[in-house]
Amino acid sequence: MTDYDAIVVGSGAGGGVAAAVLAEAGKSVLLLERGRSLSFEAVGRDHLRNQRMPVYGHNAGPDIEGNPRTLDPASFPIPVGRELGNLRLLRPHEPGYQNNAACVGSGTRVYAGQAWRFMPKDFRMASEYGVPEGSSLADWPISYDDLAPYYEKVEWEIGICGDHRSMTHLPAYEKPYPMPALPLPHKSGVHKAGLDALGWHAMRVPRLINSVPYNERPACIHCQQCVGFACPVEAKNGSHNTTVPRALKSGFCTLRTEVMARRLACSEGGRVTGVSFVDADSQELTCSADVVVLSCGAVETARLLLNSATSREPTGIGNAGDQVGRHLQGHYYSGAVGLFPDVMWDGVGPGCSIATSQFNHGNDGIIGGGFLGDEDIVTPVTLWKRHYPPDAPRWGLEAKRYMRQNFRRISDVIGPTQEIPSPDARVSINPAVKDRYGLPVAHLSGSAHQETVRAAAFMHERAKEWLWASGAVKVWGQAPPRYLSGGQHQAGTCRMGEDPASSVVDPFCRVHSQDNLFIADGSPHVTNGGFNPVETIMALAWRTAEHIVRDW
Amino acid sequence: MLDISQLRCLEALLDTIIPPDDYAGAVEAGVGDYLLRQLDGGDLAELLPTYQRWLSNLEAEARADVGKSFAELNEAERVSLLKRVEKGEVATDWSLEPAPFFRQVVEHCAEGYYSDPDNGGNRNGIGWQMIGYGARG
Ligand SMILES: Cc1cc2nc3c(=O)[nH]c(=O)nc-3n(C[C@H](O)[C@H](O)[C@H](O)COP(=O)(O)OP(=O)(O)OC[C@H]3O[C@@H](n4cnc5c(N)ncnc54)[C@H](O)[C@@H]3O)c2cc1C
Ligand code: SF4
Numbered sequence: 089m090t091d092y093d094a095i096v097v098g099s100g101a102g103g104g105v106a107a108a109v110l111a112e113a114g115k116s117v118l119l120l121e122r123g124r125s126l127s128f129e130a131v132g133r134d135h136l137r138n139q140r141m142p143v144y145g146h147n148a149g150p151d152i153e154g155n156p157r158t159l160d161p162a163s164f165p166i167p168v169g170r171e172l173g174n175l176r177l178l179r180p181h182e183p184g185y186q187n188n189a190a191c192v193g194s195g196t197r198v199y200a201g202q203a204w205r206f207m208p209k210d211f212r213m214a215s216e217y218g219v220p221e222g223s224s225l226a227d228w229p230i231s232y233d234d235l236a237p238y239y240e241k242v243e244w245e246i247g248i249c250g251d252h253r254s255m256t257h258l259p260a261y262e263k264p265y266p267m268p269a270l271p272l273p274h275k276s277g278v279h280k281a282g283l284d285a286l287g288w289h290a291m292r293v294p295r296l297i298n299s300v301p302y303n304e305r306p307a308c309i310h311c312q313q314c315v316g317f318a319c320p321v322e323a324k325n326g327s328h329n330t331t332v333p334r335a336l337k338s339g340f341c342t343l344r345t346e347v348m349a350r351r352l353a354c355s356e357g358g359r360v361t362g363v364s365f366v367d368a369d370s371q372e373l374t375c376s377a378d379v380v381v382l383s384c385g386a387v388e389t390a391r392l393l394l395n396s397a398t399s400r401e402p403t404g405i406g407n408a409g410d411q412v413g414r415h416l417q418g419h420y421y422s423g424a425v426g427l428f429p430d431v432m433w434d435g436v437g438p439g440c441s442i443a444t445s446q447f448n449h450g451n452d453g454i455i456g457g458g459f460l461g462d463e464d465i466v467t468p469v470t471l472w473k474r475h476y477p478p479d480a481p482r483w484g485l486e487a488k489r490y491m492r493q494n495f496r497r498i499s500d501v502i503g504p505t506q507e508i509p510s511p512d513a514r515v516s517i518n519p520a521v522k523d524r525y526g527l528p529v530a531h532l533s534g535s536a537h538q539e540t541v542r543a544a545a546f547m548h549e550r551a552k553e554w555l556w557a558s559g560a561v562k563v564w565g566q567a568p569p570r571y572l573s574g575g576q577h578q579a580g581t582c583r584m585g586e587d588p589a590s591s592v593v594d595p596f597c598r599v600h601s602q603d604n605l606f607i608a609d610g611s612p613h614v615t616n617g618g619f620n621p622v623e624t625i626m627a628l629a630w631r632t633a634e635h636i637v638r639d640w
Numbered sequence: 641m642l643d644i645s646q647l648r649c650l651e652a653l654l655d656t657i658i659p660p661d662d663y664a665g666a667v668e669a670g671v672g673d674y675l676l677r678q679l680d681g682g683d684l685a686e687l688l689p690t691y692q693r694w695l696s697n698l699e700a701e702a703r704a705d706v707g708k709s710f711a712e713l714n715e716a717e718r719v720s721l722l723k724r725v726e727k728g729e730v731a732t733d734w735s736l737e738p739a740p741f742f743r744q745v746v747e748h749c750a751e752g753y754y755s756d757p758d759n760g761g762n763r764n765g766i767g768w769q770m771i772g773y774g775a776r777g
Contacts, residue, residue, distance in 0.1 A: 135755040143751070144683035312774065435776040468754040468773050473747075483657040483746045484719060488770075491754075492663070495771035 090376040092118045092342075094636070095363045096383055097349045097392070100194025101622050102609035102629040103383030104327030105242075108334040109633035110381075111341040115640075118375055119341055120365055122348045123149040123191035125328070131198060131318035135467045139189055139198045139576075140316025142181035143473075147317070148198045149190030150180050154524030157387075159184045160533035163572035175531075177521070186418070186532060186574035188385050192345060195576055196326030196622065200315035200438065200464055201296035203248045204619030205239045205258055205627075208232035209449050210456075210506070213615045217455045223537045224415050224511040225455075228614045229586050229595040232259070238627035243294075246626065247302045247325040250294030257289065257445040267299045269441070270308065275432035275499050276441040279462045282558030288446040293461055296325040296622070297438065305329065314438035315464045348525050351396040352380060352605070358400025360605045366525050379636055383609040383629070386416065386578035390515040390611065391530045393582070393592075393599075406582065406599040409589045413515035416532070417616050418577035420540055420568050422458065422547035423502025425475045426560030433496035439464040443503070447550050448618045454546050455539045456506035458618035460554060463500050475500055477564050500565070501554050504577065505547050506618035508539040513572055515581055534572055541570050577621050579610035597632040608632050641680055642692065645709065649695050650675070652711040656718040657749040663770040664763070666749055674752030674761030684748065694741045697734045698725070704732045 093115035096107045107119045124130075126148065132138075137145035145152055159176040161167065169178035169185075178185040188195040209216050211228040219225045240263055242248065249267035269292035272280070283290040298307045308323040322329050335341035346368035353362040353374045362376035382389045390413040394404035404412050443461030451457045466475060472491070475498055481487040512534035519528040545567040555563045585591025588600035597612050599605040608629035610621055617624065642650060654666035654675070666672070678684040679691060698721075702710040706717055713721065724730060728739045752761030754768075761767075768774050 132758075133756055134758065136751060136759060433772060433775075435774070468768060468771055469751060472750050472754055482743075483722070483749075485659050485661060488658055488661065488663075492770050495773065 090378050091362070092116045092375060092377040094118070094379040094381060095120065095375060095377040096381045096608075097363060098194070098383035098385065098388070098609065099192050099332055099343065100189070100327060100383060100385060100609065101196050101625045103381070104193070104196070104331030104335070105626050105629035106381045106383055106608040106633045107341055108331040109630060110637065111335040111338040113637040114340060115637070117335060117341040118377065119332070119335065119343045120347045120349055120363065121192055121343065121345045123189070123194070124345050125192040126197060126318070128318045128320060133313050133317055135469050138316040139195070141467065141470045141473070144181075146181045146187070148195070150187070152179050152181060155180050156521060156523065157185055157529050158518045158521055158531045159572075163533055163535055165569045165571055172521070184532070184572070186387055186578055188576045188578060192332060192343070193326045193328030194385065197328050198316055198318060199324075199326065199622065200440065201324050201326070202440065202620045203243070203250070203294045203296045203623040204617070206232065206617035206619055206624050207257060207445075207448055208259065210615060210617040213456065216449070220455065220508060220537070220539050222510065223539065224509045226583070226585070226590075226614050229584055235624070235627050235631065236262070238630040239623060241630055242623055242626045246296060246330045247298060248294050248296050248623070249299035251292040254291040256291070257448065265294060267302055270295065270297065270299045270438070271436065272441050273436040273439055274434040276462050278428070278432060279499070279501060279554070279558050280442045282554055283442070283444050286554065286557045288444045288554070291443055291445060293441050293443050295438070298323040298325065303330065308438070310437045312435060312437045312465045313467070349384070349392060350525060350527055351392065352405055354396070354398050358398040360405070360602050379604045379606065381606045381608050381633070381636075383607070385609055386581040386611045387515050387530050387574065389607060389609055390581040391517060394517045395527055401601060405605070406592045406601055408601060409591070411583065411590065411592050413581050414511045414513070415509040415580040415583055416513045416515055416534070416572070416574050416578065417507040417509050417536070417580045418573040418575045419458070419504030419616065419620075420507060420536065420544040420573060421502055422505050422544045422551060422567065423460070423500055424548060424551040424555055424563055424565035425477070425498060425500040426555035426558065427477070427494060427562040428497045428499060428559060429561050431496045432499040435465070437465050444554070447547060448506070451546060454543050455508050456543055456618055458503050458505035458543070458547050460501050460503040460547065460551055463502055468495060471495060471498060477562065501551050503547065504618060504620060505540065505544040507573060507616060508537040508543070509580055509615060510534060510537040532572060532574075535570050536573050538570070540573075541568070544568050577610070577616065579613035579616040579621055582607050582611035583614050584612040585614070596635045597628065606632055606636060641676065641688070642695070645699070646692060646695050648711040649699055649709065650691070652713070652718060653695070653698070653745065654749050656715065656722060657746055658753050659715065664766045666753055668763070669753055669766050670761040670763035671749055671752035674759055675748055677760045678748070690736070690741060693735055697732070697736070697738065701725070701730055701732050701734075
């Protein structure tokens with residue numbers, strides 16, 4: 089007899105779905121989350137300490153103290169964190185750490201909820217483009233068609249608003265979105281006219297937001313603090329108010345917060361039998377289960393596997409092919425900022441409503457590309473720190489007047505550029521540095537592939553072109569330099585494939601070397617599309633969890 | 641923390657970075673409160689000695705330049721002095737590079753003026769009212 093049918097580690101995007109699908113199928117589930125359950129008040133509205141603008145801290149975890157990582161200084165263009173021998177020692181809110189979040193819901197507690205399907209070509213990048221030197225670009229072992237029914241489930245069951253008719257870059261939808269797109273703010277209308285003038289494709293941005301009341305929660309009230317913050321009316325659909333409550337309501341799921349999984353528990357023969365964890369009172373416990381699902385996010389899932397070495401798998405579970413932790417990727421962000429002659433602002437949040445997929449593929453001499461969209465309302469201090477023109481005055485009456493005259497006239501377009509994976513962009517463990525639980529921390533090394541940098545520079549030029557077409561009188565910004573990416577869109581560290589020598593999980597996200605160990609988060613993504621990843625993470629987790637139930 | 645003359649110098653500095661016009665200047669908007677809270681055991685506590693040193697250098701520069709303390713200079717004098725500081729063109733022997741820390745002070749000042757009032761500055765949301773953040777339509 090085991091303690092539970094299944095243990096799911098991590099309550100974010102993937103873990104929430106896995107727990108809900110398993111529990112609703114009548115499996116007893118223990119859901120472990122290292123962070124806390126955060127109320128709206130606990131997340132707060134601190135403009136200097138949030139997941140979007142973490143100047144001095146952040147608001148969705150992990151705790152600043154006791155959760156360090158180390159970084160190879162060559163992975164980042166500027167010195168970050170503190171010096172530690174020949175490495176950098178980072179706290180979670182510092183650049184280079186690759187944080188998403190740690191709380192019930194993880195990033196979904198405070199995200200923007202942009203909800204994108206990847207395109208069919210995103211699943212077969214190597215076949216489309218060939219493999220550039222130094223890259224580990226590969227096809228997914230599954231296709232868009234395998235995932236399409238699960239995209240639809242996420243759209244209807246978790247709740248996505250949008251206009252399927254505008255998604256002409258995708259195969260036709262079987263069903264429309266369950267809710268209409270959010271209303272277009274004034275500035276999105278201006279940017280739409282820019283796209284029309286250029287003859288570029290335009291689409292409404294699908295979002296995990298209630299545009300009308302849905303799932304017994306109200307519609308968005310269009311506040312001005314969406315991305316990086318919690319929703320005052322719970323109109324934003326994240327794991328904390330959809331999948332995790334569903335799992336709990338089934339009566340089959342136990343959620344334990346402030347519990348850190350230390351390692352996978354294994355039999356003498358090296359078979360996974362459960363999970364060992366530490367709770368908030370520093371008590372060490374082990375629970376057994378028939379199935380274990382890891383949903384810790386791409387960095388921490390890799391770390392947990394590497395920290396779980398056994399005599400059968402001495403370099404870490406699933407790591408016989410030396411693949412665990414490699415191919416770390418997120419998205420390069422390319423964009424530009426514009427100053428407009430007329431006021432763009434109407435204060436209608438969230439803000440990001442119009443986008444183009446004109447450049448996701450088919451760009452001469454470029455591998456992949458990405459979409460570009462307008463942006464959510466930025467807070468004044470974010471505009472000051474990130475979007476202020478480099479040549480505008482920074483102090484004195486002139487600077488004050490510049491902000492006064494132009495805060496409502498500045499508007500940017502930006503988007504995620506698909507990364508071309510590199511095997512050297514990597515999570516390993518650093519046994520010399522321990523976290524508050526005494527566990528070796530994640531060590532980050534390597535950099536994005538040069539093709540990623542090239543694609544991002546190309547997208548930056550397209551962003552500028554769009555702003556001019558929208559009527560900007562001044563345009564600024566820079567293409568991103570080379571660095572190690574990951575962060576909020578982290579993925580790729582336990583890639584999916586048929587061959588155990590070059591992948592960590594099989595096409596149903598089962599770790600090759602184990603019968604009962606699955607991964608449901610961004611780690612199995614072979615590539616990460618030119619779109620924000622969360623709908624794909626949720627859809628893939630759904631498919632994996634259904635497979636587990638079907639095969640039980 | 642800061643002694644009274646350092647405090648007066650700091651306030652004059654903040655009000656030169658964001659001066660009063662028909663909207664409150666930095667000090668009236670609470671930027672001093674924001675900064676003192678950050679320096680007094682807050683996120684900028686490690687910078688307190690640098691603030692003290694930099695301010696005393698600024699003070700010495702003002703005395704050498706105009707023969708008055710920085711807080712006693714009129715606005716035009718403060719602006720022209722800070723323009724030199726910003727370029728690193730100082731007349732006295734500073735114990736630290738003048739320009740890079742000035743850029744940091746400007747940044748801290750903007751944080752106080754434009755971030756949420758719960759951080760201690762932006763009193764009654766004055767910074768937001770001025771630029772129109774929070775407004776609809
Ligand atoms: C401000 C912000 C805006 C975003 N906006 C968007 C957007 O608009 N669209 C989009 O697609 N994506 C967005 N994202 C990213 C999105 O949140 C992530 O892609 C998604 O949450 C990743 O899902 P995951 O399942 O891989 O991991 P996560 O959701 O990060 O879940 C991992 C969870 O596991 C827990 N955990 C880790 N290790 C352990 C352990 N050892 N023991 C116990 N628990 C553990 C963590 O605390 C965490 O809660 C945003 C993120 C942020 C922060
Ligand atoms: S913009 Fe809408 S969905 Fe976003 S936090 Fe505000 S009310 Fe909620």
